[in-house]
Each structure stands twice: as C-alpha cells, then as structure tokens.
Amino acid sequence: MAATYTRVGVIGAGVMGRGIAQVFAQAGARVALVDQSIAALEAAVSGIGETLDRAVSKDRISGQDAKETLARITPSQRLSSLAGQDLVIEAIVEDVTAKSEVLSEVAALAPLAVLASNTSSLRISDISSGISAENPVIGMHFFNPPQVMKLVEVIFLPTTPTQVRERVVATLQAAGKHPIVCADTPGFIVNRCARPFYGEAFAILEENTHSAAEIDAAMTAAGYRIGPFALIDLIGADVHLAATEGVATGFDNHPRYRVFDALRNAVNAGRLGRKSGSGFVTPSEVVAAPDEAAEIVQRIEVMLVNEAVTLWENSSLSRGDIDTAMMLGLNFPRGPFAMAVEIGAAQVRDTLARLHAAAPAALKSRYDPAPALDRLDAQ
Ligand SMILES: NC(=O)c1ccc[n+]([C@@H]2O[C@H](COP(=O)([O-])OP(=O)(O)OC[C@H]3O[C@@H](n4cnc5c(N)ncnc54)[C@H](O)[C@@H]3O)[C@@H](O)[C@H]2O)c1
Structure with a gap:
C-alpha cells in the first residue's frame, strides 16, 4: 500500500473544515487548521473537542486518544503555518476565484504539496488554473458531517501523477473513508x-x-x-x-x-x-x-x-x-x-x-x- 500524507493543512474552519481536520488528526496526521476568522477557529477547536468527548462517552475512542487527537490540530490565522505540509485541503467559500487565490498562496509556501478542494460544484480544472504546475490540484469532496460520512469523491486531473493518486486514495482509506475516484464533471457523482x-x-x-x-x-x-x-x-x-x-x-x-x-x-x-x-x-x-x-x-x-x-x-x-x-x-x-x-x-x-x-x-x-x-x- 502507498504511503500516506501525514502533514495535512486545512483552510477554512467552518462546518466542513473542522470535520476534515478531525478526520486526519484522528488518523494520526499533524493538522494545521487555518481560518481568517479567530471566532471560527475557536468554535472549530471547541466543536472538535465536544465531538471527541462524545466519542469517548460512547466508548468509541479512549480519553487519551481524544486528547492526542486534539493536540495534533494547530489552529492559526496565518497561511504561513501551512509551509511544509504535504497535503492541503481548502474548505472556504464556494467561489472559484477565492479558492484559486488561496491555493496559489499555499503553492508558494509549500511548493510540492498536493492541493485539494472540497468544492461541491466548481470544476477542479478551473480552480487549478494559475496554480504552479509543481503542485498537483485535486478534488476531495467530503460529505457533511465529514467525521461521520464515509464517502469522499476524489477528482484527479489528467495531469495528476500516479503516485499522488495512489497516496491520496491510501491516505483516505487509512482515515477510514471510502474514496471513489470520479471525473471532473458537474455535481461529480x-x-x-x-x-x-x-x-x-x-x-x-x-x-x-x-x-x-x-x-x-x-x-x-x-x-x-x-x-x-x-x-x-x-x-x-x-x-x-x-x-x-x-x-x-x-x-x-x-x-x-x-x-x-x-x-x-x-x-x-x-x-x-x-x-x-x-x-x-x-x-x-x-x-x-x-x-x-x-x-x-x-x-x-x-x-x-x-x-x-x-x-x-x-x-x-x-x-x-x-x-x-x-x-x-x-x-x-x-x-x-x-x-x-x-x-x-x-x-x-x-x-x-x-x-x-x-x-x-x-x-x-x-x-x-x-x-x-x-x-x-x-x-
Ligand atoms: N456544508 C456542506 O454541507 C458542504 C458539503 C460538501 C462540500 N461543501 C463545500 O465546502 C466548502 C466550505 O463549506 P462550509 O459549509 O464548511 O462553509 P462555512 O461557511 O461553514 O466555512 C467556511 C470558512 O472559511 C473561512 N474562510 C473563507 N475565506 C477564507 C480565506 N480566504 N482564508 C481562510 N479562511 C477563509 C470562513 O471564515 C469560514 O469559517 C465550500 O466549498 C462548500 O461548497 C460544503
């Protein structure tokens, strides 16, 4: 099985971003969670804490696991905290320009990182335009709430290298998800x-x-x-x-x-x-x-x-x-x-x-x- 990504960045700490951050932190990755809003970051960290506490009370995870998972998530208002991450997923507003811009900034900070979008309705090829060819841009469409829903629609572009495809799929599987690779067409599946x-x-x-x-x-x-x-x-x-x-x-x-x-x-x-x-x-x-x-x-x-x-x-x-x-x-x-x-x-x-x-x-x-x-x- 391919290696997994272990240094993950998530941009946007709203409904989806906080769940995505939890998924990867629970799988053992170090997660940098970025949002421009301090209130969103605070709400995300306390929300993830409450979700983990509920899992402990239902005996799904141990108290120690919950503590370690939360400790693996580092909230920040600065994109610079994403330097050195190997997979960065954006879950900001559903706007192609905003998504492209933020991922371009990340490309400058993390030159080889795989950049993923959680978009529901935009084309990955549109989001990728203008972003350095060094950074593979893919779609990783989680369902709400991400920490519960198993399905992730994964969208690769024709240029996505095989080893990236294998590693993305392996990372999602290791996180307990069911990735299904689909084409960059409206509404995916x-x-x-x-x-x-x-x-x-x-x-x-x-x-x-x-x-x-x-x-x-x-x-x-x-x-x-x-x-x-x-x-x-x-x-x-x-x-x-x-x-x-x-x-x-x-x-x-x-x-x-x-x-x-x-x-x-x-x-x-x-x-x-x-x-x-x-x-x-x-x-x-x-x-x-x-x-x-x-x-x-x-x-x-x-x-x-x-x-x-x-x-x-x-x-x-x-x-x-x-x-x-x-x-x-x-x-x-x-x-x-x-x-x-x-x-x-x-x-x-x-x-x-x-x-x-x-x-x-x-x-x-x-x-x-x-x-x-x-x-x-x-x-
Ligand atoms: N909500 C859903 O059910 C759902 C399901 C699948 C996919 N999506 C997609 O996921 C994405 C996020 O949706 P959501 O419901 O979590 O939105 P949300 O409004 O709950 O959260 C978005 C967060 O992004 C932050 N943000 C916006 N622009 C930013 C920037 N440039 N830099 C840093 N932070 C920024 C906002 O402060 C906010 O906290 C959208 O693309 C949406 O289409 C949503």
Whole structure:
C-alpha cells in the first residue's frame, strides 16, 4: 500500500473544515487548521473537542486518544503555518476565484504539496488554473458531517501523477473513508445523480395532484430515511437552489436538470426550511402515504436510474461505484442500479415513454431514455 500524507493543512474552519481536520488528526496526521476568522477557529477547536468527548462517552475512542487527537490540530490565522505540509485541503467559500487565490498562496509556501478542494460544484480544472504546475490540484469532496460520512469523491486531473493518486486514495482509506475516484464533471457523482430525487418530486408537485408532504410520505414508506422536501428543508432551500443551479448550468440547462419555479419561489419568499422556520414541509405535519405512493416512488426512481445510467455510459465509473456513492452519500436504501434490477429495464423505458408523452413540450427531453438502458438487460 502507498504511503500516506501525514502533514495535512486545512483552510477554512467552518462546518466542513473542522470535520476534515478531525478526520486526519484522528488518523494520526499533524493538522494545521487555518481560518481568517479567530471566532471560527475557536468554535472549530471547541466543536472538535465536544465531538471527541462524545466519542469517548460512547466508548468509541479512549480519553487519551481524544486528547492526542486534539493536540495534533494547530489552529492559526496565518497561511504561513501551512509551509511544509504535504497535503492541503481548502474548505472556504464556494467561489472559484477565492479558492484559486488561496491555493496559489499555499503553492508558494509549500511548493510540492498536493492541493485539494472540497468544492461541491466548481470544476477542479478551473480552480487549478494559475496554480504552479509543481503542485498537483485535486478534488476531495467530503460529505457533511465529514467525521461521520464515509464517502469522499476524489477528482484527479489528467495531469495528476500516479503516485499522488495512489497516496491520496491510501491516505483516505487509512482515515477510514471510502474514496471513489470520479471525473471532473458537474455535481461529480452524488450531487448529480441525486438531482431527480428532488427534481422529479418538484415535477409531481407542479402537477398539483399531491402535496409535498404526501410525496415525502410515499418515499419514506418505501424505505427512504427522509423525503425530498424534508431534505431540502434540512439543507436549506437557498443552499439547495445554488447546488441545483450549479449542476443545471454545468449541463447547459438541459431539462433533466430543470430548476423548478416552486424552488425559486420558496427562496425568494424566504421559506428556506428549518433555519427560517418555514419550508416545503416545515413545520412538519404527519401525512399518510397517498394511494398512488407506489407510482410516485417508481417515477422518482426511474428518473434516478436514467440519470445514473447517463453518468455510467459517459464515464469510467462502475455500476457498483455509483450505487455505493448514492448509498453512502445520501443514505439511500439501495443504489440506482439495484433499483433498475428491481424495476426492470423494460418498465424503466415504459415509464419514461409515458412521462415523455404527458410532459409539456419544454420538459419532454427530460424523459429521453439514456441509450445505455438497453445495455442493462444484456448484463
Ligand atoms: N456544508 C456542506 O454541507 C458542504 C458539503 C460538501 C462540500 N461543501 C463545500 O465546502 C466548502 C466550505 O463549506 P462550509 O459549509 O464548511 O462553509 P462555512 O461557511 O461553514 O466555512 C467556511 C470558512 O472559511 C473561512 N474562510 C473563507 N475565506 C477564507 C480565506 N480566504 N482564508 C481562510 N479562511 C477563509 C470562513 O471564515 C469560514 O469559517 C465550500 O466549498 C462548500 O461548497 C460544503
């Protein structure tokens, strides 16, 4: 197995950065945690301490481990503390210029360090432009909260040296993560393949036959831990809108990634979900799954299958990788290819054809079957 990176830097001590710092410190690395805000650094260190204390009280780690882990994290407001680190991950604002600038500064301080971005929606090739060719720039997309979620989507550029690829994967595995290497395409795997979970729910909502609560009830009755609208309320409609728009723009606003009016209207009206006290299903009410629950679930799952097949045919990912990513990243009860087997490729095609026929002209191509659906039967 390849050696691991043991001197890690994390820039941004917010929700993600503090969790990422904890992951590597728990794996034994010395972590320099940098944020421009002293308040963010203080909150991060005390937050990591509380998380470790909880792990001790649940007997997951020893008190000594917790103490040593925290001692391995050095908070600082200065980028210069990253000099000498061999892997630096940025988790600052989702802005390509800000990310590029901060990583360029790090490149000057740590000339050979691997520079990783935790971006959810930006292209790694865009972030890397202008950064010294000596420093490999990669994507390392953790899920929230990083110290709990096992999946990390890893994005290498064609120029990323083989030994860096091997070492990055080994480092994440040694930290207890499940890295899946994917291409530098919009939404990577999970944020892209999850679009229909929300999008088709909005398409159903727009038809005015079912409420958001009923659609959620149909999905939870089918084994999903949370329905699409409750999940949007949890994430925040504004954050969700930004992610949806990012993927839509990345695919030239293809109707498969349609940003539905109900989402924009909710954001414009300040109905952001839990954080604003009002959202699609917030405050929550208990609603029974409607009689048409099975149709709702099948419609959403057929769209999940079609998106996953579209990604599969245009990438070198295996079906197993995509299924694993969707289960680990979203806690789905099964991945889209397992759904395809259950539903049957013929039924997937029939449902898409029915939805295509019923859709308004502007949405018809949303329901075009992925050509590789035909290959599912053969394998
Ligand atoms: N929140 C999520 O669920 C999630 C999931 C996956 C990926 N991401 C991505 O991770 C990144 C961080 O997201 P977050 O939710 O942790 O944000 P956050 O707002 O909680 O934290 C960002 C931190 O970065 C600091 N910062 C900003 N610019 C800086 C700079 N130039 N130098 C030093 N520090 C700086 C801020 O002070 C802040 O503490 C974003 O790119 C986001 O898209 C977020």
